[in-house]
Amino acid sequence: MIRHLIFNKWKKIIFVSSAFLITGIILNVHVYLTDCKRAINRIIKNDFRGKKTAVYIINDAHIECRPCFKYDELSKDKNIDIMFYVRKDFSDNDIENFRDAFKIPIKYVIKRIEGEWEKIYKRCNKNKFLYNLLILINDGEIEEIRRF
């Protein structure tokens, strides 16, 4: 088959260009993922040691169309501390309504996003406000990053 490809000019071109394309995609995804992870690692190293934490960064949520990924499951685990960062333009009432809709107890903090976390969010979302993020941290190490 390879011999056949080598002798067919057009198939050779297609073969080589698709190889380049696939390699490019893999490299891009890898760079993007490691970059996002690296940024998160930088701030969780010290503050999140010795405990399990779920950090939600919420751009837009809806109880039916866009629920908080894994929240029901995580909130049942008493060893996990959950914190929410919401968009900067959420008013106090928006935060209260968000808490009410998702039945988030007072013990879980809901804050407006700022500083390092905002930078992380943008880095993980290609500088756009688009997706929500769940970052699961275990003893200062990233266990899972999920966009939803």
Added chain:
Amino acid sequence: MKKKILIVFFVIFLFQIPYILTEKRIKVEELKLIRVLPVKEERVFFKTTPFIVVDNFGNVYAVDNREHTVYKFDRNGKLLQKIGRKGEGPGDLEFPVHICVRKDKVFISDNRAISIFDLNGKFINRFRKFRHIISMAVFRDTILLTESSAEKLINVYDFKGKKLNSFGEKYKVDYSIYKGWPKAYIDQMINRGKILCSNNYIFYISYAFGDVFGYSASGKLLFKKEIKNIDFIKKSRQLLFKIGGKINKRGYYILKRKDWGYFLNDAFYFKNKIYLLLSENYLRFSKRDISKGEIWQFDVKTGKIERKFYFYPLERDKINKIYTRSLAIRKNENNKLLIYISYYDDRKGDFFIGKYIKQN
């Protein structure tokens, strides 16, 4: 033998009397079409059947859900302006649905928020919502919302989004008869309806059953009226509360009986009367002519249907079908009732707002 046959016929006739009497008492009237919006010159084309509302000046606001905007027309159909455009920022809209006009403000709910504008379309403020909004109304200085997944039927918010209180009981259903359905989806289906307000009372009209609930301003239930003697509603209750639904092979949520639809498409309160816009489902399943639409006038005091109206689209045609969505009512200078109805005209393949007048 003859005697026996006569007696049988007489008994059958006796059973028919109450039906004949009640039917005769209800007056039936045709509404006269005086204008169709949008007028050709404005070159506005709705992408879907709009939700509509009319302000005190006779301006018509039409929410185009797919165009992510609200068209404001004057009483002659001239386009005055567009309120909101697609986007996420303040003053932007994304799939807007419900609209209310109260005094000098326009309230629009979309996918993520309730946005408030002045009558000229200038953005004032908004607050986010995280639940599906089934219905919205403005009562005095509060916004009333029926939301899926909320415990109570009506939640009360101030204009900045602070929740003040909640009241009313939702329909309760045995979730186990809806195998695999999300609870929020069942809640949305069963409790679909409309909040209406007078100066002192709040009403809730169920689209599935036509029930009318009346509440005081503080949220105390004052009455519940049911529309009786309609088989379609009886069947709806049986299906939704006893038979339920399932997931089919393609993964869709379906009811266990196919011949179902909502009884109402919309409702409107005007001077002690509630006008019920009947759905094409009801008209079709009760074997009525669906080339015309129907509105029933419900008297709040007596709790009875006292008048029925029917209306045709621009071109009358027996094989045409119209699919209505929204209803708005006001009086003109001559104190005659103007009724605005948005609908999809199957023959024309387009969406319109018909402006009708009650003739008598």
